[in-house]
Amino acid sequence: MQPLIQAVSLVAAQVIVLLVVSPFLVGLIRKVKARFQCRRGANVFQPYADLAKLFRKQPVISTSSSWVFTATPYILFTSTLAAGLLVPTFTSQTPLNFAGNIIALVYLLAIGTFFLILAGLDTGSAFGGMGSSREAIVASLTEPAMILSIFAIALTAGSTNLSTIVHKTALLEGIVTDPSPYLMALAALFIVALAETGRVPIDNPATHLELTMIHEAMVLEYSGRYLALIEWSAGLKLAVFLSLIANVFAPWGIGTTPTPAAMGIGLVVYLVKISGLAVLIGTLECMFAKLRLFRVTDLLGVAFILALLGLLFFYILRS
Amino acid sequence: MAHSLSCVAGLFGIALGLAGLVASEPLTLSAGSSIPYLSFAIRLDPLAAFFVLTISLVGLAASIYAFGYVTEFYGRHSIGALGSLFSGFLLSMTLVVMADNGFCFLIAWELMSLISYFLVVTEHEKANVRYAGFFYLVMTHIGTAFVVLTYLILFQSAGSFSFEAFRHPEQSLPEGMRALVFLAALIGFGTKAGIVPLHVWLPYAHPAAPSHISALMSGVMIKTAIYALIRVYFDFLGGQFPWWWGFVVLVIGAVSALLGVMYALMEHELKSLLAFHSVENIGIILLGIGAGMIFQSYGLKELAALGLLAGLYHTINHAVFKALLFFGAGSLLYATHTRSMEEYGGLLRRMPWTGVFFLIGAVSISGLPPTNGFVSEWLVFQSLFLSFQIPAVFLKLMLPIAAAVLALTGVLALACFAKAFGISFLALARSSHARHAEEVPIAMRIGMGFLAVSCVGLGVAPMIVVPLIDRITGPLTGVSISSKVLALDGWALAPANMEFSSVSPPMLAVMLIGGGLLGLFLAFLFGGRLLTRSYKTWGCGITLSPRMEYTATGFVQPIKRVFSTIYQPTVKLETEFLEESRYFAKQRRFEFHIEPVFEKYLYDPIVDVFVGIADRLRILQAGSLHLYLAYIFVTLVILLLFAS
Numbered sequence: 013m014q015p016l017i018q019a020v021s022l023v024a025a026q027v028i029v030l031l032v033v034s035p036f037l038v039g040l041i042r043k044v045k046a047r048f049q050c051r052r053g054a055n056v057f058q059p060y061a062d063l064a065k066l067f068r069k070q071p072v073i074s075t076s077s078s079w080v081f082t083a084t085p086y087i088l089f090t091s092t093l094a095a096g097l098l099v100p101t102f103t104s105q106t107p108l109n110f111a112g113n114i115i116a117l118v119y120l121l122a123i124g125t126f127f128l129i130l131a132g133l134d135t136g137s138a139f140g141g142m143g144s145s146r147e148a149i150v151a152s153l154t155e156p157a158m159i160l161s162i163f164a165i166a167l168t169a170g171s172t173n174l175s176t177i178v179h180k181t182a183l184l185e186g187i188v189t190d191p192s193p194y195l196m197a198l199a200a201l202f203i204v205a206l207a208e209t210g211r212v213p214i215d216n217p218a219t220h221l222e223l224t225m226i227h228e229a230m231v232l233e234y235s236g237r238y239l240a241l242i243e244w245s246a247g248l249k250l251a252v253f254l255s256l257i258a259n260v261f262a263p264w265g266i267g268t269t270p271t272p273a274a275m276g277i278g279l280v281v282y283l284v285k286i287s288g289l290a291v292l293i294g295t296l297e298c299m300f301a302k303l304r305l306f307r308v309t310d311l312l313g314v315a316f317i318l319a320l321l322g323l324l325f326f327y328i329l330r331s
Numbered sequence: 332m333a334h335s336l337s338c339v340a341g342l343f344g345i346a347l348g349l350a351g352l353v354a355s356e357p358l359t360l361s362a363g364s365s366i367p368y369l370s371f372a373i374r375l376d377p378l379a380a381f382f383v384l385t386i387s388l389v390g391l392a393a394s395i396y397a398f399g400y401v402t403e404f405y406g407r408h409s410i411g412a413l414g415s416l417f418s419g420f421l422l423s424m425t426l427v428v429m430a431d432n433g434f435c436f437l438i439a440w441e442l443m444s445l446i447s448y449f450l451v452v453t454e455h456e457k458a459n460v461r462y463a464g465f466f467y468l469v470m471t472h473i474g475t476a477f478v479v480l481t482y483l484i485l486f487q488s489a490g491s492f493s494f495e496a497f498r499h500p501e502q503s504l505p506e507g508m509r510a511l512v513f514l515a516a517l518i519g520f521g522t523k524a525g526i527v528p529l530h531v532w533l534p535y536a537h538p539a540a541p542s543h544i545s546a547l548m549s550g551v552m553i554k555t556a557i558y559a560l561i562r563v564y565f566d567f568l569g570g571q572f573p574w575w576w577g578f579v580v581l582v583i584g585a586v587s588a589l590l591g592v593m594y595a596l597m598e599h600e601l602k603s604l605l606a607f608h609s610v611e612n613i614g615i616i617l618l619g620i621g622a623g624m625i626f627q628s629y630g631l632k633e634l635a636a637l638g639l640l641a642g643l644y645h646t647i648n649h650a651v652f653k654a655l656l657f658f659g660a661g662s663l664l665y666a667t668h669t670r671s672m673e674e675y676g677g678l679l680r681r682m683p684w685t686g687v688f689f690l691i692g693a694v695s696i697s698g699l700p701p702t703n704g705f706v707s708e709w710l711v712f713q714s715l716f717l718s719f720q721i722p723a724v725f726l727k728l729m730l731p732i733a734a735a736v737l738a739l740t741g742v743l744a745l746a747c748f749a750k751a752f753g754i755s756f757l758a759l760a761r762s763s764h765a766r767h768a769e770e771v772p773i774a775m776r777i778g779m780g781f782l783a784v785s786c787v788g789l790g791v792a793p794m795i796v797v798p799l800i801d802r803i804t805g806p807l808t809g810v811s812i813s814s815k816v817l818a819l820d821g822w823a824l825a826p827a828n829m830e831f832s833s834v835s836p837p838m839l840a841v842m843l844i845g846g847g848l849l850g851l852f853l854a855f856l857f858g859g860r861l862l863t864r865s866y867k868t869w870g871c872g873i874t875l876s877p878r879m880e881y882t883a884t885g886f887v888q889p890i891k892r893v894f895s896t897i898y899q900p901t902v903k904l905e906t907e908f909l910e911e912s913r914y915f916a917k918q919r920r921f922e923f924h925i926e927p928v929f930e931k932y933l934y935d936p937i938v939d940v941f942v943g944i945a946d947r948l949r950i951l952q953a954g955s956l957h958l959y960l961a962y963i964f965v966t967l968v969i970l971l972l973f974a975s
Contacts, residue, residue: 027849067857074868076759076875078679080690090846097842110823111838115712116700118738120839123699126745133753133881135868141881144753148746149889155742156735159712163731167719172832233868237858241850309893316735323731327724 018270019107023097026106030096033283034247035059037254037290044294045218059247063240071236076136084131085234085241091123092248099255102278103267104179113172114162118155121208121252124245125151132230139222143229146305150214150226153312154207160319161200164193165260167326174256182263193329196322198261203315205253207308210246212297214308217246224302251286258285372493374431377802378566382428382558385647388785389550389654390421393543396658396778399771400543403665408453413541420446420547427555433482433492440478440555444471444523447552450544451536460539467536470529474522478559481515484508485567497567509568513576516563517583524556526617527587528929530610534594537609538602538670542661543778545602549609550654554646557616561639565807570627570635574726577624584621585733588614588740593897596747596890597925599883600670601660604751605653608696611740612649615711616642618733622714625726627808634717636804636812637826641710643800648703648789652695655782659689662775663755666768672754672883676761681768686756688779693748695786698741701840703789706824708741709834713826743890750886759877791837794821884923891925899926 039056046053073082097108098117112120125147132144162172169177207214210227219225220232231242259266262285267278303311375383397417401410423446426439448471452464482492488504489496504512518529525533533553537545564572591611598604623638662685663678664670679686695702698709715737718730760766770776789796794817801813818825823835854861868875891898903922909915951962 064857067854068859070862070864072864072866075865076677076868078677078686078757080679080757086847086850089850090843093846093849094839094842108838108842110819110829110833111835111842112700113832113834115709115832116705116834116839119698119700119705119709119741120843122697122742122745123694123843126694126697126699126749129746129749130753130757133749133886134757136758136875136877136880137868137870138879138881141886144749145881145886145889148749148886149893152739152742152746152890153893156738159738160731160735163716163734166716171830172713172716173830176830236863237854237861240857241854305889306892320732320735324728327727 022103022105022107022270026097026101027093029101029279029282030093030248030251031244033286034244034251035063037250037286038243038247040287040290041294041297044291045298048295048298059243063244066235066240066243067237069236071234071238074135074137074233077134077233080127080130081134081233082238084127085238085245087127088124088245089241089248091120091127092245092252095120096248096252096255098174099252100175100178100259100263100266101255102282103270103275104175104182104259104263105267105270106175109173109175114166114174115159115172117174117252118158121249122151122155124249128227128230131234135233137233139225139229139232142222143226143232146226147230149305150207150308150312153309154204154315157200157312157315157319158204158208160316160323161197161204162260164197164319164322164326167323168193174260178259178263178266179268181260182266182268193322193326194261196318196325198257200315200319200322201257201260203311203318205257206293206296207312207315209250209253211293213300213303213311216302219302226305250290254286254289255282258282258289371435372431373426373429373435374494375429377806378558378561379428381643381647381800381803382554383425385554385650386421386424386428386551388647389547389650389782392654392658392778392782393417393547394778395781396546396661396775397543398774399778400541400661400665400775402772404453404541413450413453416446416450417544417547420450420544420552424547424552424555428558431494433486433494433497436559437475437479437482441475443552443555444468444475447540447544447548450548451540453541453544454539459535463532463535463539467532470522470532474519474529477515477519477522479519481512481519481563484512484515494562494567498569509572510576512563512568513572516560517579520556520559520563521583522556524553524560524613524617525587525610526583526613527590527610528933530587530591531927531929531934533610534598534603534606537606538600542602542657542664545605545661546654546657549606549657550650553609553613554650557613557620557642557646561620561643561807564624565627565639570808572624572628574625574628574723577621577626577628578726578729579621580617580624581621581730581733584614584617584619585736586614587611588618589736589743590897592740592743592747593894594925596743596750596887597898599672601663601672601675601751601755602657602670604672604747605656605660608656608744608747609649609653611744612645612653612696615708615737615740616645616649618642618737619645619707619711619714622711622718622730622733623808625718625721625730626714629721629723631720632808632810633812633815634714634720636801636808636810637710637717637816638714639804639807640797640800640812640816641707641714643803644710644793644796645707647796648695648707648786651782651785651789652692652702652704655688655692655779655786656696658775658779658782659685659692662689662771662779663768665771665775667762667764669762669764672751674762675755675765676877676880677757677759678765678768679756681760681765682756682770684776685771685779688776688783689756690752691783691786693752695790697745697748699745701787701790701836701843703786706790706793706834706836708737710824710826711737713832716832717827746887746890750883754881754883754886758880759875761877761880791840793817793824793836797824899928900924901926 039059043053043056095117098112100106129144132140166172169180171177215226265281267274423439423443430436430439448468454460485497488500522529537549588611591607595604595607619638619642623635627635695704698704715730715734798813805811818829823833825833901924905920907917909917
């Protein structure tokens with residue numbers, strides 16, 4: 013019974029960490045951007061207040077929509093959260109490691125994409141359809157790069173299960189002498205993360221201009237608690253990708269033993285790492301302009317080629 | 332009359348399904364009656380039983396569905412003929428997979444092709460249906476020619492047409508002949524399976540048939556080719572082949588998967604879209620089998636078994652969800668009497684059951700957890716990833732690229748089914764057909780519901796399916812991997828070991844349900860009781876109309892543009908302006924086509940050559956009776972000369 017209780021409490025802890033941290037990341041990126049634009053910007057904890065307010069507001073539901081529209085926020089929330097449980101955060105002893113590897117993570121996130129596309133179409137508004145259509149092409153181009161980049165790393169660690177990769181890397185097992193495959197995969201995965209979380213230069217979360225928006229266009233008709241869940245899920249997805257990058261490429265400091273002390277240190281290190289990444293994203297968003305939709309393909313093509321090169325380098329270095 | 336025949340077909344399906352289930356457990360059955368030169372031998376080994384099960388599962392659902400669906404044809408076509416052909420079709424497919432003799436197999440194979448041809452041309456009053464039927468008939472016979480060639484080569488060394496003799500020939504075939512068998516079987520059976528570039532008939536023939544027949548053709552009939560390929564490569568040739576065989580199969584699989592889904596995306600008739608997806612899914616199955624063959628040639632038996640297992644798992648999964656989707660498409664046709672997706676819309680509220688079932692099918696074919704498509708695609712991914720154990724660097728690199736192609740295929744399929752479901756079932760009705768659609772009869776709903784439940788069942792219970800398939804792959808590759816693949820008492824799948832990769836479909840389902848409940852709880856916690864307000868969608872100041880919605884064509888426009896090298900689209904936009912001012916258009920015409928590359932550059936030249944030869948030979952046919960009598964006389968004289 014003891015291991016079961018421990019596992020359940022670890023899962024609960026991870027759920028709470030992910031849910032609590034994600035709005036903070038969103039707020040932090042906004043703050044960094046505001047500072048670069050010479051504004052004071054809102055408090056980094058503003059997204060929490062936004063969520064609380066949205067939850068209390070009465071939602072308006074389009075008369076032309078069906079149950080898919082109201083079910084989507086919950087489906088998006090649960091699929092993103094489930095994906096988050098497969099990624100190690102403060103400990104590499106993720107109890108649900110066995111439930112799925114990187115492919116499962118990709119397909120769990122795809123559930124959310126699928127239903128968001130449907131919800132965008134469901135309202136009957138041209139904006140929603142536009143967002144859905146664009147999301148479909150961006151998603152199509154990111155996933156191959158994502159799978160190849162993770163595979164390049166998986167080969168080094170001898171595992172495609174994320175926690176196992178992180179655990180082994182943290183204990184310095186199976187590290188190659190030359191880090192070039194890692195660096196290439198990192199670059200590819202970073203581009204993928206920007207695309208998947210709808211960040212500049214692929215999408216701009218701060219815009220409501222029909223010429224440019226992708227994610228925002230799909231969720232344009234949402235309000236109240238539904239919007240709150242969608243915003244929270246977007247934050248969660250950001251947290252998932254940042255945790256993935258932070259822990260796979262720099263797992264040091266993560267709790268590798270199930271002791272409270274190791275996990276405490278792991279939590280602090282984790283927060284520092286993902287905050288650092290959030291600041292980096294905020295900085296990048298201020299340095300680059302959003303790309304035209306049809307230039308995005310070039311960027312994602314670069315990500316794919318980088319991942320492929322990483323794989324090639326791995327085999328050349330090994331042989 | 333019609334109902335009783337369908338009923339017999341339904342009962343027949345149940346009986347066969349049970350027989351398949353029972354027989355797949357312990358042993359192989361063998362029964363035969365012999366006539367000189369050819370024996371009607373039947374053998375039910377695990378491989379055959381698995382396909383009998385697949386055929387019967389879909390056949391049963393199709394029989395139930397047909398109760399409702401054939402009412403569509405009342406007064407227009409002979410329901411009796413349709414029903415008996417339907418039963419004959421099921422029977423012939425069952426015979427194909429159970430035949431234990433080359434001759435017997437060919438007879439069943441030909442029977443299957445011909446009956447399906449007659450079913451395709453059910454609505455023969457339409458010109459496009461006749462064209463589809465003719466195209467199918469020609470292609471299937473080209474395929475059959477190569478199948479005959481395969482068996483003739485095998486017969487040469489075996490000295491008999493019985494499969495047992497094929498397995499243990501008197502003298503083994505030389506290397507060159509084996510390669511010829513490989514290619515002939517690939518072309519012959521590949522034509523039936525619909526691999527690129529032999530797929531061209533499929534998008535014509537499958538949609539032309541009545542929907543429950545389309546479901547059988549797309550879901551099951553093309554799988555008999557997969558059965559035959561495994562039978563020839565792994566059984567007759569004993570799994571002894573060089574690596575390039577597997578590589579060829581793998582490349583064909585990757586190309587079929589990608590091109591299948593890409594052409595499907597551009598298709599706006601639901602049934603044609605589904606037909607192209609069959610090409611895609613055959614590609615995915617061949618990716619698994621091709622990987623298995625490569626592993627087999629390097630002696631990595633456990634991985635070979637894994638590749639085959641992945642391919643076979645996807646075979647039954649595809650049969651189930653593709654049939655479900657075809658039933659869904661048939662229901663839409665039944666309710667709206669139109670095929671074009673651009674005339675659907677808003678049907679989820681008019682037809683809630685059909686909508687839910689179609690959504691389950693769409694989620695499954697997109698490979699999303701916790702449905703069956705996810706499990707088999709995951710297994711294919713794993714068999715491609717485990718390629719790092721192959722000694723050759725070239726293959727080590729090619730298999731992950733195939734995995735990337737599979738990833739692209741998977742997500743394009745997702746986009747395609749988001750389009751298919753979103754445009755057909757969501758938002759506002761786009762035509763009066765859709766506005767007045769009614770939910771389909773109960774029999775059709777039961778048929779769909781049965782398959783929808785199977786989709787989820789096959790998805791969350793791999794611990795039942797994997798040991799069953801292991802009974803097939805075990806004898807073929809020589810190792811049983813069921814106990815290795817199933818980890819944690821069957822709650823997780825771990826192809827290599829727990830450390831390399833694992834997935835637990837039941838756990839994922841629990842996580843998804845738990846997360847959903849948590850979402851509901853949080854919404855209640857922070858927001859209290861739900862009070863909503865309904866209001867119309869903001870249409871920028873104008874009343875929202877269906878004409879403002881995104882169309883299927885519009886939805887895929889970015890994809891079309893990004894992959895324009897493959898599609899070679901031609902777009903024609905004609906605008907007629909008002910005479911007074913060029914700022915106001917009187918009417919606009921928009922046309923858009925994608926280039927049918929294979930038909931234009933591969934098939935048309937071949938057809939042209941034959942038409943040219945036929946033109947030359949036409950002088951022989953002068954229309955004079957005396958001349959024809961002279962031909963007969965000359966032929967007779969020549970024959971007599973030869974005979975003497």
